[in-house]
Amino acid sequence: MTVLKNEFDNVSVVKKANVYFDGKCVSHTVQFADGTKKSVGVILPATLTFNTGAPEIMETVAGACRYKLKGEDWKSCPAGESFKVPGNSSFEIEVTGEPYHYVCHFG
Numbered sequence: 443m444t445v446l447k448n449e450f451d452n453v454s455v456v457k458k459a460n461v462y463f464d465g466k467c468v469s470h471t472v473q474f475a476d477g478t479k480k481s482v483g484v485i486l487p488a489t490l491t492f493n494t495g496a497p498e499i500m501e502t503v504a505g506a507c508r509y510k511l512k513g514e515d516w517k518s519c520p521a522g523e524s525f526k527v528p529g530n531s532s533f534e535i536e537v538t539g540e541p542y543h544y545v546c547h548f549g
Contacts, residue, residue, distance in 0.1 A: 450474075463490050469546070478549065485542040490535055496548045497529040504543040510534040 456471040460481065467490060469483025485507070500509070501524040509525055510516045511533050519525050527533050535542075 450480075463488065466490060480548065481546040483544055483546070485535065485537045485544070487537050487539065487541075489537075491532055492527075492535065493532045494527050494529055498527040499524050499547040500527065500535075501545040501547065502542065503545060505537065505540045507542045508536040510536075 450472055452475055454473045456473070460469045460471065460483070461467075462469075465486075466488040467483060467485045469481040472480045472482055474480075500519070502519050502521050504521050506518065506520045508516050508518050511525075511527060512531050516536075517525070
């Protein structure tokens with residue numbers, strides 16, 4: 443995946459935050475003119491499990507994480523890298539130390 447620039451142009455942002463896991467993960471939905479959506483968020487130190495509907499690409503903007511796709515071993519994802527998650531699946535994510543800043547690309 444090509445790393446995107448540091449900002450999105452010509453988008454709408456849903457003002458109300460998506461808050462998960464008692465505030466350990468907070469994100470905002472970004473809507474593009476073509477109808478696509480992404481979420482931009484932060485995960486505080488924790489180990490969390492997320493379920494997916496559509497396929498996702500998790501782009502690491504800052505910080506780092508370890509992740510485990512269903513049926514696979516743990517892998518690392520530092521800033522500037524990304525990982526893909528299949529649709530209708532789940533993944534575990536572990537953040538230690540500094541917060542993990544991400545962009546989730548859906549579809």
